[in-house]
Amino acid sequence: MSTNIDFQKALHAATEAAHQGAAILMEYFNHRDELVIEHKSRNDLVSQADKDAEKAIIAKLTQLCPEFAIIAEESQLEQGKQPESSLATWYIDPLDGTTNFLHGIPHFAVSIGLVAHKGTVLSAGMSPLTEDTPIVAVVLDPNRQELFSAYYFGGCQLNGQAIRCNKTATLGDALLGTGLPFRDFSFEDEYDPMLKAAIHQTRGIRRNGAAALDLAWVACGRFDAYWEMRLAPWDVAAGTLLVREAGGQVQDLYKQHPWPITGNVIATNRLLFDDFFAMLKPSLKTLP
Known part of the structure; x- marks a missing residue:
């Protein structure tokens, strides 16, 4: 692949799409008693808000950046059905924090991330x-009116202002974010000892229920570190870049993939990464 990617064009498209999706979410959020809710499986919910927001996001991205493939949560678009010539793929979560949304908790976001494929030349002169x-990456929190954005080697911003991960250097001083098992319980025997270790070795843990915002909060220094297991790629695609461009580290928890596409994610500022991973590593098992 040799065609370059216009970062500003893509960032503009993601920002416009996120705002359109968020406007739909907030309209539904203010009339939640009218929502039709479906149960995809236990504790896996979807509403008309998710679906309508995703349609609007896809329409805007297709209009502004038709050259990229799309993987989206609710429409279950598959990468195999996308144009083979595409240089990159959008990963879209129209409503990250669905359970919060449905219970009236104002902590949810639109998450849109663009992942370039291996072999792509991003700009002239680059390998x-x-x-x-x-x-x-764009993560939009419509309740706080906070727009987190980033592009490759372009830094990370919150509402247009540059942000960085904080400089906490020890686990004892660190505030963590995480997500408890709630739908897939197959990894409880791995996660439970991690949680116990974190309770005893850190300043505290928060479980806020929106992975994209957890990663955004690492990027702006509200959290020192974050980990979660068995998420979906659209949950973490945007947040991964936010943290990296804010000076932090994000990896696949099992170190099997170049980014946490399987949803096993560890994110920290650079000072904490080695100690945090060392705390979690003894509980990890080989994936099936």
């Missing part, structure tokens, strides 16, 4: 990518 890489 082709050696692995799939998140390159554009």
Whole structure:
């Protein structure tokens, strides 16, 4: 692949799409008693708000950046059905924090991330990518009116102002974010000892219920570190780049993929990463 990617064009498209999706979410949020809710499986809910927001987001991205493939949560678009010539793929979560949304908790977000494929040349003079890489990210929190955005080697911003991960250097001083098992309980025997270790070795843990915002909060220094297991790629694609561009580290918890596409994610500022991973590592088992 040799065609370059216009980061500003893609970032503009993601921002416009996120605002359109968020406007739909907030309209529904203010009339939640009228929502039709479906149960995809236990504790896996979807409402008309998710679906309508996703349609609006896809329409805007298709209009502004038709050259990219799309993977989206509710429409279950599959990468195999996308154009083979695409240089990158959008990963869309129209409503990250659905349970919060449905219970009236004002903590949810629109998450849109663009991941460039291995072999893509991002700009003139650069070597082709050696692995799939998140390159554009937008996470929009409509309740706080906070827009987190980033592009590859372009830094991370909150409402247009540059942000960085904080400089906490020890686990004892660290505030963590996490997500408890709530739908897939197959990894409880791995997660439970991690949680116990974190309770005893850190300043505290928060479980806020929106992975994209957890990662955004690492990027702006509200959390020192975050980990979660068995999420979906659209939950973490945008947040991965936010943290990286804010000076932090994000990896696949099992170190099997170049970014946490399987939803096993560890994110910290750079000072904490080694100690945090060392705390979690003894509980990890080989994936099936």
